[in-house]
Amino acid sequence: MHLTLVGARALRPEGWSEAPLGLADGLLTDETSGRVLDLTGYWLLPGIVDVHGDGFERHLAPRRGALSSLEDGLAMAAAELAVNGITTALLAQFFSWEGGMRGPDFAEAMFAAHARLAPGQPVDLRLQLRLELGMAEHFPRAAALIRRHDIRYVVLNDHLPHAALLKGKRPPRLTGQALKSGRSPEAHLALLQALHAATYDTPGPARDFIAAHPHVLFGSHDDQGAAERAHWSALGATVSEFPETLEAAEEARRRDEPVVLGAPNVVRGGSHAGKVSAAELVGRGLCTALASDYHYPAPRQAALKLAAEIGMERAWALVSSGPAAMLGLTDRGELRAGKRADLVVLDPATGRVAATFAAGRLAWLGPELAGVVLG
Structure with missing residues (x-):
């Protein structure tokens, strides 16, 4: 996909810029070619790199025990x-x-x-x-x-729960944890005690x-x-x-x-x-x-x-x-020529994402930009 994004304010390593930004073969480029998208009023920001997240779990099991594909x-x-x-x-x-x-x-x-x-x-x-x-x-x-x-x-x-186990006490939330693990509270406590003693x-x-x-x-x-x-x-x-x-x-x-x-x-x-x-x-x-x-x-x-x-x-x-x-x-991580074309099109008025490009591919398109991108 070859695109040229114009009109938007882009957050580049040297600061804000309104210069056109190109996407070609999955990379960012300063050269303009291909289709032109007018994104006047929007911000272009580097794609977010999330180093730790477990929010995916709710999609794998929307209810406890209800595992889908x-x-x-x-x-x-x-x-x-x-x-x-x-x-x-x-x-x-x-x-x-x-x-x-x-x-x-x-x-x-x-x-x-x-x-x-x-x-x-x-x-x-x-x-x-x-x-x-x-x-x-x-x-x-x-x-x-x-x-x-x-x-x-x-x-x-x-x-x-080392603190409780050191004192020989029953750890808090033991029963709930045992049920989640599929063990009886007694078996779960015995496991915790054994692991504590070993580690x-x-x-x-x-x-x-x-x-x-x-x-x-x-x-x-x-x-x-x-x-x-x-x-x-x-x-x-x-x-x-x-x-x-x-x-x-x-x-x-x-x-x-x-x-x-x-x-x-x-x-x-x-x-x-x-x-x-x-x-x-x-x-x-x-x-x-x-x-x-x-x-x-x-x-x-x-x-x-x-x-x-x-x-x-x-x-x-x-x-x-x-x-x-x-x-x-x-x-990745910057809007710089030669980097992966990972970028966020953000509406500064709402703070919401209007479109997301990942490696130059359209990963998300909001309704407010559908006419611009698909028209």
Whole structure:
């Protein structure tokens, strides 16, 4: 597809520009050729790169236990991503003792469905593995998934309720978690106790797993302080995803390590769990990327909200060039000739996406631009 976009304000690396922008053979170009689209009144922004999101889960299982075709579900998730201007998305899939949609069996089935579907999608669907430390016995199975599906980003989680188990107490929400996993509360508690005994304060398996995958980017999740961030950094998990305190984020930046924050936290105006405000960390320059987390509209909404305080250039970089650089995706994240033609046509009056192009292909077209594009 060869197109020339004219009339719009384009957010280029050097700032705003009203110069025409070309799309040719999936790439951006400064040359004008092909059909001309007049987008006067709209903004052209780099496509959003979402480094962590599990919003796809609602498409795979709209009701608990109601699993439809995983490929159809992923296709619907890709459509939602495009509607929200996300052109590259890492689908954050659990590999956890929690079972159900978070268990290893489901992870393998989901990744297989992704392999069948993803090559035909305009949105670049990628995989992130969220690996629970309690699954050390199953690390070889996780390693096989990384090799088979070329997974480049792994986040290590530890959701075991160690504090309660250390005190010999029954963990909170045990019954609900047991039902989700398909276990009885008694069997689930016994499993948690066994995993706690085997993994608590035992960093060796994680260190060895990271060392065995030198070409994979590793991160930790929910760092609670500077010491915990330093611990994970020493193991080789250099990304701090959703740090819970200012001290953890500051330690990451002191080490020149990426910090990923939740865009819903910015949109809401604070953490729903009472942790540090993402907007505060952004204001302090302690953010590399804003991620959708669980809500795909959030990166766009958060960037537009932050633009009033830090400027559109800095705000949009947190959902485009920042995350692209963190992932090593040097071919996207900016409206620059030679980059992938990933871009968002935004209506500045409403803040909504009017069209999304991914690798030069039309991934979403809103009714307000249908006449311009299809006419």
